[in-house]
Each structure stands twice: as structure tokens, then as C-alpha cells.
Amino acid sequence: MTVVLKSVSIENWYQCSQLNVKPEQLSVFPAPVVYWIAESKYVEEFELRAIYSNESLVGFLVYCTRPDQDDNYWIPAIMIDEKHQGKGYGKAALKELIQMMSQSHCTRIMIGHRPNNVIAGKLYESLGFHRISEEVIEEEIIRLLQII
Template sequence: MGIELKQVSIENWYDCTRLKVKKEQLNVFPAPVVYWIAESKYVDDFELRAIYCDDNLIGFLAFCKQPDGEGNHWIPAIMIDENNQGKGYGKTAMKKLIELIESMGCKRIMIGHRPNNLIAGRMYESLGFKKASEEIIDGEIIRLLQLN
């Protein structure tokens, strides 16, 4: 499976806005992709990537290229389009993203997910993300991946 993370650009931004999660997932990924694209124009720290599999657009993600005050790089959004879920693309894209963020000198990656998003929780755990706290923060479980 040839997963690539490509910059969101003039050529693909509109196609990215057409990506959707399943209706039953709207409570765990409520903001549409167009929101993240718009916010990235005003929040300098957001870096966007379109997720491709063999030249087919299948997903989208946003991450922070600068660490927060505690040295954490955050991943505020990752999604795979409803027509491409359940094929391992999300996990492979996360591995590629971890490599990318690590190449920027990052030592700590943070991500959050809704408590009822058990699939995301299991995937993040399988990649080494540990719960940062038992406390639910802003409606999410916060996880941390400590890199070497």
C-alpha cells in the first residue's frame, strides 16, 4: 500500500473538502475538513497534509509544526474518508506522520480522541501512544507518544 502525505495545495484543497467520515462518526470528528483548511490560514502553526494511497486521495490530517510550551507537537485532526476506512490506511498514515514529525526534531507527540472513539484509541495505543492522564480534557482522552 503506497501511502503518501502530500501538502494541501491549490491543486487538491477542494478535493480535500469533499472527504467525509461516516454519519455515525460525526460526533467523534465533527469539524469538516474545510474548517481545518480555513483555520490553517489564520493559525500559523498548523501544517496540513492530504493522505493519498496510490495517487488516490483518501484522507486528511493537520499537525502543529512548532512545539507547545512543554515541547509537545500536537495532531489536532486525522481522518480517512468513509469509503476507505477499515483498510489500515489510518495506521499507515499515522506512522508516516510520526516519522515526519520526528524528522523535525520532535520528542513528544500529543493527540486527543473522544472517549467513545474506541477504534482510534486502540490504533493510537498500538502505535505507542499512552494516556497522558485519566482525566477527560475538553471532551477528549489525551495521549502522548514519547520519541527517542
């Protein structure tokens, strides 16, 4: 499966804002894409990418271009539109993003998910993200991918 991560721009921001998760997933992905687009205008290190497959928009993600105080680079959000879930786009997009981030001298990538988002937890584990604590921090399970 091949996906392409394209910058969110004047040409595609509105289409990105129309992406949705399934209604039953709103508790695990409560912030709509338009929220992330707005927040990126005020959080300088947020970089947005639209996830495409064969020129079709299938999802959206946010990653940080600068590390936190512990040298961790974060992926604050990744979502696949409800019409495209279960087809491998999330895994392919994360692989592409990890590759891209590792080329910029990033060695530690952090990602979080809600405790009841079992599918996300299994996906992140399959890519090498390990849970860093048994406790839930700010309503999320935090995972780390150490890149060597």
C-alpha cells in the same frame, strides 16, 4: 501498505474538502475538513496533509510545526474518508507522519480523541501513544508518544 502525505494546495484543497466520515462518526469527528483548511490560514503552526494511496485521496490530517509551551507537538486532526476506512490507511498515515515529525527534532507528540472513539484509541495505542491522564480534558482523551 504505502501512503503518501502531500501538502494541501490549490490543486487538491477542494477534493480534500469533499472527504467525509460516516454519519455515525460525526460526534467523534465533528469539524469538516473545510474547517481545518480555513483555520490553518490563521493558525501559523498548522500544517495540512492530504493522505494518498496509489494517487487516490483517502484522508486528511493536521499537525503542528511548532511545540506548545511544554515542548509537545500536536496532531489536531486525522481522518480517513468513509469509503476508505478499515483498510489500514490511518495507521500507515500516522506512521509516516511520526517518522516525518521525528526528523524535525520532535520528541513528544500529542493526540486526542473523543472518549467514545474506541477505534481511534486502539489505533493510537498500537502506535505507542499512551494515555496521559484518566480524566477527560475538553471532551477528549489525550495521548502522548515519546520519541527517543
